[in-house]
Amino acid sequence: MSKLLEVRGLTKRFGGVTAVSDISYDVGAGEIIAVIGPNGAGKTTLFNMISCFLSPTNGEVYFKGNKLTGQKIPQLAHLGISRTFQNLQIFHNLTVLENVMMGAHVKLKTNVVNAAFRLPRILKDERIAYDLALDAIHLVGLEELMFEQAGQLSYGLQKQLEFARAIVYKPDLIMLDEPMAGLNDYETNRMADYIKKLKSEGSSFLFVEHKMATVMELADRIIVLDFGKKIAEGTPDEIQQNAKVIAAYLGEEVV
């Protein structure tokens, strides 16, 4: 399997605290990788370093063989990486449709000048964005709410909206930061279905999650962090049997 994302020795120190220490792993094309670990294990820090929100103290990330570390955030979408946020970042004052249309930005060539003079390109772009957005809205089943303001939606629906916005332009790698957090069982299952459906269409996923049942169901491979270190990597079955993982989650027996 070809390597899509390569993480090589990522380390992050905040003053004297080492939040993430020397972590390496790969994400192959069409794979779903989950990163799990107890609270404070450094999952989100790792996530933010891969998506260029934080610069690592040491180590590099490569995407399709090119160095990703040090890129500007907007560049990532152009390379084919999209992400969602743990604390939802949707556009509250835009409608659901407009939110999802924003996700098509990398496919468009509209700028302030050609918009001001309404050149033909604008109308073509509107059409492209609208068509792509409709497909994504159709996937997550938000058609009925297309013209509602996104801020009016319930938390679960906003989460689906953010997901739809992230997948509009059919990125190669989709990074989800706790996609199931705060969702009820029904919504969790639906989100898992979307992820499986997109995987079957060739997308890769890297996600951080706390709900173990979903992680075990979805992930091809799991990476377990504890105190900033990678303590295990393997298939869901292997991880469930791993003594170190059990110790990290449940604590060790004091002899």
Add this chain to the structure above:
Amino acid sequence: MSKLEKILYGNRLKPILFLVGLILILPLVVKSPYIFTILILIGIYSIVSLGLCLLIGYAGQISLGHAAFFGIGAYTSGVLTTSFELSPWIALTIGMVTTFFIAYIIGIPILKLKGHFLALATLGINIIFYILILGLNQLTGGAAGLIGIPSLSLFGVPLTDKLFFYFFVWTAAVLVLLLSLNIVRSHVGRVLRSIHDSEIATETLGVKVENYKVAIFALSAAFASLAGSMYAHYITFVAPPTFYITKSILFLIMVMVGGASSVWGAILGTTVIMFLNEIIRFVGHTYFGISGEVEIVVYGLIIILIMMFLPKGLIHVISKPIQKLKPKKKVSVKAHKDMISQKGV
């Protein structure tokens, strides 16, 4: 207008026709030259508030320094036409281009600031400009101001006649309105509103947020400069107090009162504030014997009341009942369902 445009942004033809009709009819009704002067000034200030509306209402970036850009236009026109005897049209164009680039260069560092830090930085621009025009005596005439700025003339016809100038100003205002509407009713409009809501999410979608913010800042400055040049050629006299911070605040109030989230609000707000201005002066002068700038006291009160009770501005009061009259949502959902079935999704 395409079907898709209607679904996304609603109709824009009717309000434009209404405005143009109003502009054409008003000279027939209004005979008082005093009111006519106010109408001309509304046209000039609308150009500024339209640009400011794009910046504040759409992109969510505040500016308390647009009087400086207004002033750069006015002084460029004033100085170039009096001291260098250039054609007013060339002076106006030079003013706009210069202001655009000045704002662009200033915008790159200061638009990294957010919220009240940005407000203070733009306030600083206004103060620097004010001190410069006071200090550069030989060029700007200092505190005494510049006199004898020539009027504009179009195809050999001097626009000294109020009616001509009125039509000229409002043609420019409608053109600026159309440009603004084009921007707002496109992907760029969505990008700007997204920046307003969440910059970080906008960036992850691949938008170079900095570029958009700086471009809109420079564009709104260029609009202000255009208005400033017109102002200079209309009044034929410019002096520093016109371009002080109080004017920047006045522009801000116009946008806020009208409703920052709609370009129509900018024109409405400008109109309301300009007439209110005259009423306050009249009432203050005749009934209370107050002279001087009393209106600023009332503006303070107005902005508090608007922020408390009408945060979306006066335009919301007008547009909401109109939207309620039309069963817009049902039609739209049906329309999009038709489109989906056409696509075979």
